[in-house]
Amino acid sequence: MDSKERDAILKTVPQKGFFGHPKGLSTLFFTEFWERFSYYGMRAILLYYMYYEIYQGGLGIELTTANSIMAIYGSLVYMSGIIGGWIADRVLGMNQTVFYGGVLIMIGHIILALPGGFTALLISMLFIIIGTGLLKPNVGGMVGELYTKTDPRRDSGFSIYYMGINMGGFLAPLIVGTIGEKYSFHLGFGIAAVGMFAGLVVYLFTRKKFMGLAGMQVPNPLSARDKGLYGRIFIFGALIIGLLGWVGFSIGILTIERVIFSISILGIIIPAAYFIVMYRSKKTTDDERSRLIAYIPLFIAAMMFWAIAEQGSNILATYANTRVELSFLGFEIQSSWFQSLNPLFIITLAPVFAWLWVKLGDRQPSTPQKFSLALIFAGLSFIIMIFPAVFAGAEALVSPLWLVMSFFLVVLGELLLSPVGLSASTKLAPAAFAAQMMSLWNLSNASAQAINAQVVRFYSAETEAVYFGAIGGFAILLGIGLMLLAPKLKKYMRGIN
Structure with missing residues (x-):
């Protein structure tokens, strides 16, 4: 999109009306x-729902399998964003793609x-995976279209939008x-369905x-023939x-375990293919190849971080339901409430981190150093979970404060890695692959959860300390x-901090 087209679009957007920001930000804020x-x-x-027994209202799936399905589900949600970006760029445009995504969700x-x-569970997952892939990357992309590239409100607008994400995640x-x-x-x-309906009505x-x-607009539309x-x-x-899936399941060749394993392998193959294509492309310069090499350790670090952070929705959710005393200071706690801790801590701490980076200025840690600190905090969030196992054993219920501390530590890591990783992906991307680099960053989470689908099988109350x-x-x-390795990576970044 050239500057004239962008200016023409901006003239159609009311530039005031939502806390000093374009009115369209309110649409995207409440939709998200x-x-x-x-x-x-x-x-x-x-x-x-998956592992509770049928008499308890669940499906009675074996716990280890249920944890693996949760990990693969999360992985496919992130992978599907590649499809959503392509459809918006080539067929529908972001505006329409977001709407259809919401309908499918x-x-x-x-x-x-x-x-x-x-069977109904799998069908619902398919709709939500495709719908989220259509909506998630494009609703964020439209936030950027509400501002010029030099608008001083731009970063603030994304911060407000990010708060909407975490407010929804906290209350849900x-x-x-x-x-x-x-x-x-x-x-x-x-x-949950009513919530998505409300978002569609607003939108x-x-x-x-x-x-x-x-x-x-459709940036790179397909021809009618294509x-x-x-x-x-x-x-x-x-x-x-x-057809192959139906036949495979019918004769017993294709099992849920084999499907999970196949997707886990894809979680490694797809990002590797992305790196190879970008590195070997004739459109990639020598400096850009050097930056791609520097990006590989960051990508691996991000995978390791998300492999821990995303276990909050499966392993730590299991822990909350089976190992935590759900009565605290006279209040009854629901095990699902622990899922609100991550967005609550982000809402609370994000302004603190934003202030800290401004305060430190040029003295703040480099990107590799922030990633390394994020990994250390993530590691500590799991290390701290050893203590209740050692002190209380595998049978006794433990204080909910252990889980609170674990979520707190991993959020410190997330605030060091997630926004920095987005920024690093844009700065280290080859010019010809700017959009694909953002897809690659999202794949760090998809790959982590794909690998988690195999790792979570080793968890049980007896093995939790190990x-x-x-x-x-x-x-x-x-x-x-x-x-x-940070000093060496900085050299490979060729002037990018």
Whole structure:
């Protein structure tokens, strides 16, 4: 998009009306608030729904398998963003892609809200995976279209948008989790569906008035001939995959364990292919190749970090439900409430970190140093979980404060790694692969959860001390190694800090 096109779009967007920001920011803020409310609300009770016995309202899936499914589910949600970005760029534009994504997410939650078995669970997951892939990367992209590149409100606008994400993530487990655990899982999923419906209503009725032409253009549209070709390929491919899957499951060749393992392998192959294509491209300069080499250790560090952070929704959720005393200071706690700790700490601490980096200025740690500190904090968040196992044993219930401290430590790491990683991905990206580099950054989370699908199988109450100690210790060692490697990586970055 050239500057004239951008200026023409900005003229259609009311530039004041939401805390001094463009009115369109309110549309995207509340759309994402409700989308995250629905997603994190569903995620807060999904694991329990899978492994609770049928008489308890669950599906009775074996606990280890349920944890692996949760990890693969999260991995596929992040992988699907690649498809969503492509559809927005080549077919629909971001504005329309976000709407259709929200509709698919709502349908997925509605399916979960209806009484159904394991097949219904898989169908709902498919809708939510595709819907989130369509919505998530594009609603954030539209925030950028509300501002000029030099608008001083731009960073502040993204911060407000990020607060909307975490506010939805904070409230969802408290509301959906309580209803799901105390009354009915299906009623909880129904509340999540209502949340996504609310987001769609906000989006549908305010986008034209508040957002103007933002997100309406298709940057690199397919020709009519190519649309037909890709459409036929998609339909044919979906039919073949569906047929092979049905036959495989029917005769017992294709099991859920084999599907999980195959996706775990893809979690490694896809980012590796991204790196190879970018590095070998004729469009990549020598300086850009050097920066890509520097990016590889950062990507591996991010994978290790997310491998720990994302276990908050499976292993630590299991721990909260089976190992924690859920009565604290006279109050009854729901195990799903612990899922609210991460967004709560982010909302509280993000302004502190923003102030700290401004205060330190040029004296702040380099990108590799921030990544290494993030890994050390993540490792400590698991190391601290050894102590209740040692002090109380594998049978006794432990204080909820252990989990609170674990979530607190990993959030310190997230604030060191997540925003810095986004920034580093834009700065180290080859010019010809700027968009793909952002997809690659999101794949660090997808890859981590794909690997987690195999790792979580080693967790049990009896092995928890070794489990937390081994993973936490490895993260700390990796963080120290990255800290020692930081000066060399800075040279490979060729002038990028």
